[in-house]
Amino acid sequence: MRHAIDHKSPIPLHAQAEQLLRKMINEEEYQNGKVFPNEIELAKVLAISRSTLRQAINKLVFEGLLVRKKRSGTKVAKSVVSSKSNNWLSFSQEMKLRGITIKNFETQVSWVLPDDEIADFFEIKPDRKILKMEKLRGKPDEPFVYFVSYFHPRVGLTGEEDFKMPLYEMLENEHSVIATLSKEEISAKAADNFIAGKLKIALDSPVLFRKRFVYDHGERPIEYNLGYYKADSFVYTVESSR
Amino acid sequence: MRHAIDHKSPIPLHAQAEQLLRKMINEEEYQNGKVFPNEIELAKVLAISRSTLRQAINKLVFEGLLVRKKRSGTKVAKSVVSSKSNNWLSFSQEMKLRGITIKNFETQVSWVLPDDEIADFFEIKPDRKILKMEKLRGKPDEPFVYFVSYFHPRVGLTGEEDFKMPLYEMLENEHSVIATLSKEEISAKAADNFIAGKLKIALDSPVLFRKRFVYDHGERPIEYNLGYYKADSFVYTVESSR
DNA sequence: AATGTTGTAATGTATGTACATATTAATTAT
DNA sequence: ATAATTAATATGTACATACATTACAACATT
Numbered sequence: 001m002r003h004a005i006d007h008k009s010p011i012p013l014h015a016q017a018e019q020l021l022r023k024m025i026n027e028e029e030y031q032n033g034k035v036f037p038n039e040i041e042l043a044k045v046l047a048i049s050r051s052t053l054r055q056a057i058n059k060l061v062f063e064g065l066l067v068r069k070k071r072s073g074t075k076v077a078k079s080v081v082s083s084k085s086n087n088w089l090s091f092s093q094e095m096k097l098r099g100i101t102i103k104n105f106e107t108q109v110s111w112v113l114p115d116d117e118i119a120d121f122f123e124i125k126p127d128r129k130i131l132k133m134e135k136l137r138g139k140p141d142e143p144f145v146y147f148v149s150y151f152h153p154r155v156g157l158t159g160e161e162d163f164k165m166p167l168y169e170m171l172e173n174e175h176s177v178i179a180t181l182s183k184e185e186i187s188a189k190a191a192d193n194f195i196a197g198k199l200k201i202a203l204d205s206p207v208l209f210r211k212r213f214v215y216d217h218g219e220r221p222i223e224y225n226l227g228y229y230k231a232d233s234f235v236y237t238v239e240s241s242r
Numbered sequence: 243m244r245h246a247i248d249h250k251s252p253i254p255l256h257a258q259a260e261q262l263l264r265k266m267i268n269e270e271e272y273q274n275g276k277v278f279p280n281e282i283e284l285a286k287v288l289a290i291s292r293s294t295l296r297q298a299i300n301k302l303v304f305e306g307l308l309v310r311k312k313r314s315g316t317k318v319a320k321s322v323v324s325s326k327s328n329n330w331l332s333f334s335q336e337m338k339l340r341g342i343t344i345k346n347f348e349t350q351v352s353w354v355l356p357d358d359e360i361a362d363f364f365e366i367k368p369d370r371k372i373l374k375m376e377k378l379r380g381k382p383d384e385p386f387v388y389f390v391s392y393f394h395p396r397v398g399l400t401g402e403e404d405f406k407m408p409l410y411e412m413l414e415n416e417h418s419v420i421a422t423l424s425k426e427e428i429s430a431k432a433a434d435n436f437i438a439g440k441l442k443i444a445l446d447s448p449v450l451f452r453k454r455f456v457y458d459h460g461e462r463p464i465e466y467n468l469g470y471y472k473a474d475s476f477v478y479t480v481e482s483s484r
Numbered sequence: 485a486a487t488g489t490t491g492t493a494a495t496g497t498a499t500g501t502a503c504a505t506a507t508t509a510a511t512t513a514t
Numbered sequence: 515a516t517a518a519t520t521a522a523t524a525t526g527t528a529c530a531t532a533c534a535t536t537a538c539a540a541c542a543t544t
Contacts, residue, residue: 012527038494049529054495062304070495071537188430188450188473206448206473208430231430231448254497280524291499296525312525313507 005046013048017056020046025065025076035073036066106136109159114150121213122152122221131157136198144230146198152222179222181215191228199230206231247288255290259298262288267307267318277315278308348378351401356392363455364394364463373399378440386472388440394464421464423457433470441472448473 005016024030036042039057043050057074060066068074111129119126131151138144149167151157161170168179190204199207207228214223247258266272278284281299285292299316302308309319353371361368373393380386391409393399410421432446441449449470456465 014527035494040494051530052528055527058300059304062301068495069537070535071493071539073494186428186450188448188471190448190473204446204448206430206432206446208428208450229430231432256497277524282524293500294498297497310525311507312505313509313523315524 005048007047014052014055017046017048017053018059021056021060021066025060030076033075035075038073106134107163108134109163110134111159112150118150118224121224122150124153128153131159133163135163138230143199146195146228148226150224152220154220155222179214179216183213183215185211188231189228195228199228201230247290249289256294256297259288259290259295260301263298263302263308267302272318275317277317280315348376349405350376351405352376353401354392360392360466363466364392366395370395373401375405377405380472385441388437388470390468392466394462396462397464421456421458425455425457427453430473431470437470441470443472 004020005013007013009016021036024036030036037045039050039053043053046053057066057068061068066074066076110132112132114122114124114126114128114130116126118130119128122130124130130153133147133149133151135147135149136143136145137147163170187209189207189209191199191201191207193203195207196203196205201207207230210225210227210229212223212225212227213221214225216222246262247255249255251258263278266278272278279287281292281295285295288295299308299310303310307319308316310316352374354374356364356366356368356370356372358368360372364372366372372395375389375391375393377389377391378385378387379389429451431449431451433441433443433449435445437449438445438447443449449472452467452469452471454465454467454469455463456467458464
């Protein structure tokens with residue numbers, strides 16, 4: 001493996017170790033239950049101290065990606081594997097599964113100044129314009145989702161791309177950006193005037209609101225996404241095990 | 243405060259410190275943004291090392307309960323009610339973590355005939371009575387969740403149990419039933435008359451609706467649970483990676 | 485063959501130390 | 515007064531070290 005850790009890098013050693021472990025987690029052998037090298041060995045190989053390595057492992061354990069057991073060692077947690085692939089269906093795929101055919105309409109692209117939350121998430125200055133994409137989706141006469149996405153400048157989108165193809169596929173193929181982590185917050189809201197108009201529903205009707213933060217493998221922010229789903233037309237499913 | 247930490251206890255010092263911090267988090271002053279004593283001071287007061295204390299703090303930071311900032315110190319994070327998909331904490335525990343004190347009121351237990359969906363899920367005949375539990379939770383004057391749970395007869399609940407203690411703990415300890423898998427469906431709904439009354443909100447107000455199917459290790463159904471969350475008081479968070 | 489016993493290998497707990505870094509506050513210079 | 519500089523302070527990073535605990539494996543005992 002070489003010592004994949006750069007002691008001169010400004011990136012903290014524990015963070016580098018963490019990244020490295022994430023890569024290992026993705027390797028098939030570990031995915032299949034192979035135990036990791038023990039902490040003392042691994043620390044030696046990486047030329048960092050055990051404490052530092054544990055800092056990295058701890059984070060992944062807390063995230064539920066790794067499981068530690070005394071004497072037996074550290075392994076990739078079982079449950080995570082299944083929930084992964086499930087969760088990464090893009091929206092159109094999710095819906096196809098449910099037997100609903102989706103049309104995309106009113107896709108708009110523009111350059112805007114980020115508000116505070118977005119600038120903060122992207123870690124950019126608020127005077128830097130970013131790409132905003134709006135989408136309305138559903139059956140032709142019956143929109144049931146309204147999306148807004150903002151993309152980090154790093155991604156290199158020009159606004160000329162074909163936003164009709166699956167988004168993450170496009171990012172991966174044409175911009176070499178691989179989304180690997182997403183954090184989502186789901187809540188219920190009453191539709192305000194704007195949303196009610198978009199979704200053609202009454203003011204204050206319930207909508208399912210999803211805020212999504214998407215990161216690449218280095219946990220760098222890529223996309224900030226808001227989704228407003230007409231109630232009853234969308235069910236969010238989560239599967240978890242322990 | 244005295245040194246609230248017992249060096250002779252079998253409970254690890256960092257765990258004791260963690261408990262203590264959780265208590266502090268519940269205190270109003272910290273809730274309101276007061277900064278914690280700095281690590282070095284606090285470690286001295288508790289008579290543990292800074293490293294050990296940091297272990298405890300780290301955990302709470304990972305959980306999103308605390309926020310650390312250089313020079314400014316450590317504070318309670320602005321409370322967002324959330325539940326990690328991995329986390330098997332019951333709702334009351336989730337809330338306690340967040341420093342919100344929860345009262346349980348109107349806990350009712352009854353024996354009822356299952357409707358079709360439930361009978362189907364439990365794989366039992368619809369003429370067999372099952373245990374139904376209803377709970378209303380929230381702050382004293384402000385209910386924000388209404389729960390209904392149905393339990394499979396196999397679990398062996400009599401209805402006489404103490405439903406005030408954490409549910410899954412109780413099932414595990416007293417009925418040797420270990421919940422290992424859950425499937426959840428989350429959607430937005432308009433409050434009907436019944437729910438509006440329970441949650442003390444207007445008819446048709448948005449609520450977050452969660453349907454939860456819980457299974458044991460053999461994937462046998464254990465619990466069927468419905469939750470109605472007042473909008474704005476509950477955000478469901480999901481983290482997924484690939 | 486079933487049951488203890490003991491060794492050992494992994495993680496778990498805990499401390500002490502040192503220096504880095506970021507942010508606020510105070511000071512100084514313009 | 516305002517800006518630039520400096521100091522102080524809290525967290526952040528990193529290491530070395532020591533001993534505890536647990537669970538499995540190999541062995542010995544019944």
